Amino acid sequence: MSKKVFPLAYYYDGILSKNRIVLAQAISLAESNLPEDQTLSSTLITKLLPHIKSSFRLGITGVPGVGKSSFIEAFGQTIIDAGHQVAVLTIDPSSQLTKGSILGDKTRMETLSKNKSAFIRPSASGNKLGGVAHKTREAILLCEAAGFDFVLVETVGIGQSETLVKSMVDFFMLLILPGAGDDLQGIKKGIMEMADGFVVTKADNDNQTKANKAQADLQHALHLFPAQANDWIPKVIQTSVITKKGLHDVWEMLATFKNHQTINGYFEHNRQQQQIAWMQEYFQFLIESKIANDVTLKEKEMGLKKSVAAHELTPIAAATELFQLFLNKK
Amino acid sequence: MSKKVFPLAYYYDGILSKNRIVLAQAISLAESNLPEDQTLSSTLITKLLPHIKSSFRLGITGVPGVGKSSFIEAFGQTIIDAGHQVAVLTIDPSSQLTKGSILGDKTRMETLSKNKSAFIRPSASGNKLGGVAHKTREAILLCEAAGFDFVLVETVGIGQSETLVKSMVDFFMLLILPGAGDDLQGIKKGIMEMADGFVVTKADNDNQTKANKAQADLQHALHLFPAQANDWIPKVIQTSVITKKGLHDVWEMLATFKNHQTINGYFEHNRQQQQIAWMQEYFQFLIESKIANDVTLKEKEMGLKKSVAAHELTPIAAATELFQLFLNKK
Numbered sequence: 001m002s003k004k005v006f007p008l009a010y011y012y013d014g015i016l017s018k019n020r021i022v023l024a025q026a027i028s029l030a031e032s033n034l035p036e037d038q039t040l041s042s043t044l045i046t047k048l049l050p051h052i053k054s055s056f057r058l059g060i061t062g063v064p065g066v067g068k069s070s071f072i073e074a075f076g077q078t079i080i081d082a083g084h085q086v087a088v089l090t091i092d093p094s095s096q097l098t099k100g101s102i103l104g105d106k107t108r109m110e111t112l113s114k115n116k117s118a119f120i121r122p123s124a125s126g127n128k129l130g131g132v133a134h135k136t137r138e139a140i141l142l143c144e145a146a147g148f149d150f151v152l153v154e155t156v157g158i159g160q161s162e163t164l165v166k167s168m169v170d171f172f173m174l175l176i177l178p179g180a181g182d183d184l185q186g187i188k189k190g191i192m193e194m195a196d197g198f199v200v201t202k203a204d205n206d207n208q209t210k211a212n213k214a215q216a217d218l219q220h221a222l223h224l225f226p227a228q229a230n231d232w233i234p235k236v237i238q239t240s241v242i243t244k245k246g247l248h249d250v251w252e253m254l255a256t257f258k259n260h261q262t263i264n265g266y267f268e269h270n271r272q273q274q275q276i277a278w279m280q281e282y283f284q285f286l287i288e289s290k291i292a293n294d295v296t297l298k299e300k301e302m303g304l305k306k307s308v309a310a311h312e313l314t315p316i317a318a319a320t321e322l323f324q325l326f327l328n329k330k
Numbered sequence: 331m332s333k334k335v336f337p338l339a340y341y342y343d344g345i346l347s348k349n350r351i352v353l354a355q356a357i358s359l360a361e362s363n364l365p366e367d368q369t370l371s372s373t374l375i376t377k378l379l380p381h382i383k384s385s386f387r388l389g390i391t392g393v394p395g396v397g398k399s400s401f402i403e404a405f406g407q408t409i410i411d412a413g414h415q416v417a418v419l420t421i422d423p424s425s426q427l428t429k430g431s432i433l434g435d436k437t438r439m440e441t442l443s444k445n446k447s448a449f450i451r452p453s454a455s456g457n458k459l460g461g462v463a464h465k466t467r468e469a470i471l472l473c474e475a476a477g478f479d480f481v482l483v484e485t486v487g488i489g490q491s492e493t494l495v496k497s498m499v500d501f502f503m504l505l506i507l508p509g510a511g512d513d514l515q516g517i518k519k520g521i522m523e524m525a526d527g528f529v530v531t532k533a534d535n536d537n538q539t540k541a542n543k544a545q546a547d548l549q550h551a552l553h554l555f556p557a558q559a560n561d562w563i564p565k566v567i568q569t570s571v572i573t574k575k576g577l578h579d580v581w582e583m584l585a586t587f588k589n590h591q592t593i594n595g596y597f598e599h600n601r602q603q604q605q606i607a608w609m610q611e612y613f614q615f616l617i618e619s620k621i622a623n624d625v626t627l628k629e630k631e632m633g634l635k636k637s638v639a640a641h642e643l644t645p646i647a648a649a650t651e652l653f654q655l656f657l658n659k660k
Contacts, residue, residue, distance in 0.1 A: 046643055052503065221551075308605045309602040313395075314375045319616060
């Protein structure tokens, strides 16, 4: 990855003039772990904030094999046909290790990646999932400042990143693979309840009966959950990237959602809450980083945790000891 | 509330000699917000830790009207009949305001409160739910040091405290009121998935048909959730405090659970994880308290949150600014 860093004005002007090479460089800057890069990136984004226009942030998740790439490839075109500029970002905490998905992303959405109205960015890498989240949130803002008014955040279905994606999007969508009856078994606890909408994929040919059953099962399961705080009733839509069935319905659902949530004020409310939560998370991240990067603090923390797990020390006594040391390590 | 504070040895000796008046005083000490009381309490509990014998911690929740008090009154006797000493603690974040539930607790479990093998403690009070949780966790340890080997933590069903109770018990039980078909609608998102067992209350007389339906609905809903990490399959049991139906079955379920979890190692693993999580939460609590108790920090935080919500400042820039000020406010 290039370590080249440019002056603030270069990034600022480049992004506002919708230069996608500069956009990619700015995202790399945001992803950098160097303190000076982080400061520059933070300054850049604060400067860009007033230029961010109205946008829609869609989170997409689903188990491996559900057809996320194919769906995004097809639905991305639907979004573009509706007159939007779409950016696709991926949260993949495993990419640091495998590096595999970066190449994968490039080839996965071949048609979409060639479209002038689309911008596809492989996963942010990071040692910690929390760090990845901050970087993805910054990437969202950078894409929006560069004129992409529809940001799609995709997560690999490994069960950890869904909550993070939920915390940074307006609409959280779960893709469902029609299966052999136990359709919902593969979904991790709590994920289903977070979804604003469900998309049953591969609802074509031999799969149609299974797709019908998956949809019916989901509709039934939804009755078991109480209403969402935002007064939105999640919908279940069957789609096929082969026949294009349902793609327009998904688009309609999102449009209805945005309209509904804007009228009841929850759209902006949700964004504000997300921003404040992000600030709190980042503050927490700075605290944790300070401990992680200080040998004395780190060793003390590990020792205390060991004593606490062995029931030799109360958690309160241990936390107080660590806190005192933390304050003295200015 | 009495402000009387005694020397360490008074609490230590009193608790080890199972003096319940001293136990109540020690819990009051743990609940105190005075820093010197908190230090004394922390020292006391650390000193008592080696004396804590094997115990079982049961969390109970359910919507108002489900019959929690009646169930605890009846099931508490089942626990005592099995040869145990039972302590009942309540988490009620609203008690600070109403003060009503304290009197309520005393009269609610009239028979149990007179039993020599039972100790009933009204809710810990606190300004913040997080603070209440720390105090309840300390109260659990104090009760256990005083020989109560079965601790029952009850939460009022207001939807916020369940997660906290879950984080401090071995088994989390949800009481279900048989209703008119929509039995599960009143349960807050995610609560159902946290439960290790379900108890359908009031399964007697005219309610029997409804109870059967509630049980069947729950059994069905459970199929929709994936297996728990601890490899335990939640059970659904019908009970009646009038006919005593099911009380022994609930006891059997808990015994089976403890045996199962001890063999697979998850019982101790879960406790260790809870202790470490508590340490992390308390560290976080100390950080937040420092900000809350410092006018400059508090005002800065509020101003930054306002700017972040207004999209004038990025959350990262805001958190970094607050963090720098925090470090300088040694």
